Amino acid sequence: MADQKTLAEAGGDAPFRRMMRPMEGRLLGGVAQGLATQLKLDPVVIRLTFVLLSVVDGVGVVAYAVLWMITPRMPYEGSNRPPRDWSQLAAFAAIGIALAAFSWLTGASQGGIGMLPFAVGGIGALILWQQADPERRRNWMSGATKGMRKNRVRTMLGVALVAVGAVGFLAVQGELMAARPGLLFTAVVVGGLAVVAAPWLAGLWKELQLERRERIRQEERAEVAAMVHDSVLHTLTLIQRVAHDPREVTRLARSQERDLRNWLYQPAQDADATLAAAVRRIAAEEEDAHGLPIEVVCVSDIALDSAGKLAAMLKAARQAMVNAAKYSESPSISVYAEVEGEEVTIFIRDRGKGFDLEAIPLDRMGIRESIIGRMERHGGAARVRTEPGEGTEVMLTMKVEKE
């Protein structure tokens, strides 16, 4: 594997063209395609040869695997790998299976079937190997050799088992004994291989887990970076540009603070689904629109009802916030939303100049229609408490059935 690079570089002008596995038109790994190009034959011929050889003692599979391993992939230009022609692949697989079944039924090939598990396992390992980049492979190899050195006893035991198994297997083959002891020795071989390979596979698994964790960490870091870049840096730049306008600076800082807070501390909520999230969103929107801090406290939560009662209540709450922001001259607004069983209550309070409720002309829509009228139409109630100089508090209540 290590000489892959040098060989690939030697290709091109060299008299002997290095065999490559093209990405386009490949069925499995592009080995047959590459070989066909190299030998100037039709790929179908090569593919059929591989299939035939596979049925005979699995030689084709092994040969394919070895070629796959030693042949470099042809550099492919384009972002997506070209898709495989699955129907053709299925056709070749069907031919192979049919041939194998036929030969097994007729007893023509005994060893072929026996070799199949090894071939399949080898292909699995190869796929893992091929997926990894050279850097990672080197890590695996060094990890594996380190593991081998550490578990010398186990390695020796495994090697011994393999040797015993192999000798036994050969002896059985030579004497053509019944299949049973053959299977027994095969089991010994497999056991030995497993003992040898186990630490390596475990190391491989651990390595993969580590990489996964590292990738997640990198994604998180990227998310933080994006957040800082998109919003925080942006806001800081804006603040410098409007530095002469203290009101705008406050508004920008406040809005950015809210964004960051939500991002850090608030569970992700769907503002279209639950009351608390909707109240927070409305408060945020009005805060941005009027440049006045709105403190929101929510106790417990409820899903928005389909009948639209809560939606109406939210509209009334928004109107109350708008009124407070526009007319109260209060430095801030407090919003408190509470769900207690089936009763939802929202308070909107300011410490502004207040007003005389009786003195409001009938045609002023703000309070009478948008707040009180709307609540009553939907079966709720609104109460406004205000005195000149005492601030204003709007209390909205609504009963809803839990769905």
Next chain:
Amino acid sequence: MTRVLIVDDHRLFRSGVRAELGDSIEVVGEAEDVESAVKAIAELEPDVVLLDVHMPGGGGVEVLRRVLGSGAQVRFLALSVSDAAEDVIGVIRGGARGYVTKNISGKELTDAIRRVADGDAVFSPRLAGFVLDAFASSEAPSIDPELDSLTQREREVLRLIARGYAYKEIAKELFISVKTVETHVSSVLRKLQLSNRHELSRWATARRLV
């Protein structure tokens, strides 16, 4: 004159608070991490410690653990930029007598410090909301009913705090004295600190999960 120690790892913030506090408060020192805070508290013996929640070396909770664990009679007011339930509940359970966020005005902070110095508790609207939520959310049987639930009156007081009322306004609203309001809030604080219903901590952590 109330003697105050400011513990915060941001120098800019410490000097900002120092400038904002009224004349009735004397800032006797500053500390910037857990080690220096524990040392300064032992040396200066302030009446009130303004304690940041997030600091190098274990944060405000670690300062509380080491100072209160040694039996010192100093009062803490937590002052943090975070309003995550986990932080708020954590530091109150650790022994702080109040929690306010850093965007509090200088005047309100002066009031809060005086109140903590007098042995009362200080709840921000958000903390009041958290407490209502935490004590309401569980139907589980409690081990100690006196500690594990709020009285009707305490609930009313907390609700008014959450609605943005000052203690004086609450007193007027409920026709009780400010002292009585303070008693109720202190009683809630005691429950919050002593109640061993683990739902409290679990509730706070669950709020953090996204």
